[in-house]
Amino acid sequence: MENVKIIGAGYAIPDQKVSNEKLSQVVDTSDEWIRSRTGIVSRYISRQENTSDLALRAAKEAIQSAGIDSRMIRLILVATLTPDNYTPTVACQVQAGLGLNDQPIMAFDINAACSGFLFALECAASLLKEGVALVIGAETLSKILDWNDRNTCVLFGDGAGACLIQRVQDGSSMTFYARSQGDVDHALYCPDRGLQPDLVNQAQQKTYLSMKGRDVFRFAIQAMPDAIQQVLAGQSLDSVDLMIPHQANIRILEHVSKKMGFGMEKMFVNLDTFGNTSAASVPIALAQAWEQGKIQEGMHVILVGFGAGFTWAACRIQHGKGEDTQ
Ligand code: ACO
Secondary structure: OOOOOEEEEEOOOOEEEEEEEHOOOOOOOOOOHHHHHHHOEEEEOOOOOOHHHHHHHHHHHHHHHHHOOHHHEEEEEOOOOOOOOOOOOHHHHHHHHHOOOOOEEEEEEOOOHHHHHHHHHHHHHHHHOOOOEEEEEEHHHHHOOOOOOHHHHHEEEEEEEEEEEEOOOOOOOEEEEEEEOOOOOOOOOOOOOOOOOOOOOOOOOOOOOEOOOOHHHHHHHHHHHHHHHHHOOOOOHHHOEEEOOOOHHHHHHHHHHHHHHHOOHOOOOOOHHHOHHHHHHHHHHHHHHOOOOOOOEEEEEEEEEEEEOOOOOOOOEEEEEOOHHO
């Protein structure tokens, strides 16, 4: 458990909204199929902004919402599986974009696919000694989607979410759980460009994200309850005011809600608008909940996610002093 608290949050999405109808002009699918199987109605696909651009915009929103001097930032962690480059990292690009290159900041990226933001939040909470940590989840998944593969391209979108955390002594805390389990069957897979054993400049092969949907579904509906139970550590789910899950598929969320006896009305859902934005999904939802005033002092919130790797994780947030700690 870490005595840290969220002090601001923000998000950024690209300007191009793509509806299911629009997608059905590109690939053999329909609004009815996507809506009924996933709950997704639209997603945002970037035309010009790369991952670092979206990350920077989300970071600026978070800083503005916290009302802090950005020079208080000591740590920048970006969760992404679609960075602009192999190097430099998106985190370093964000540091430069914020004009903080002269500050004593540690900045690096983390890839744990859709669980990445939760992995990054745990790392930030445990690394943070003074000042503020900026934690971002940002993706331009559209770069690695095969727009001829209806099994995948209808599910994902681009975007970024960010939050700022600070060490506090007001009864706030975050309790974390994170797990990994190597996916030997390529249930969620995007290979790189390959080795160059002959030291010759081979033509670059384009590679895309592939997925065995049913395997991922089965994994998700056992991974999410596991992560939630772990952070609850014996406490009742009744004490939870809000659940902010990874936004992959409404049927997965409904399944988890039913299995755990946790009402859908307490589950934050925005996948209808944004689709699955991988590492950006939890922080975008968090920032929207923050903006809508759904995270108040004394509240008890759970963030939970799962993703490729496989990875799964959760964070139980006590935001300010809770009833049991007063
Ligand atoms: N439009 C129309 N038909 C489609 C589409 C599409 N976009 N995609 C697949 N189909 C077809 C299939 O070809 C199949 O046809 P067939 O029976 O003739 O072969 C049929 O629909 C049924 O396919 P299923 O795979 O059985 O569909 P299912 O009900 O399992 O739903 C889905 C598929 C939505 C992908 C589901 O398995 C799922 O949600 N899985 C989890 C996905 C997920 O969460 N991914 C992200 C997780 S991790 C991360 O975020 C990186």
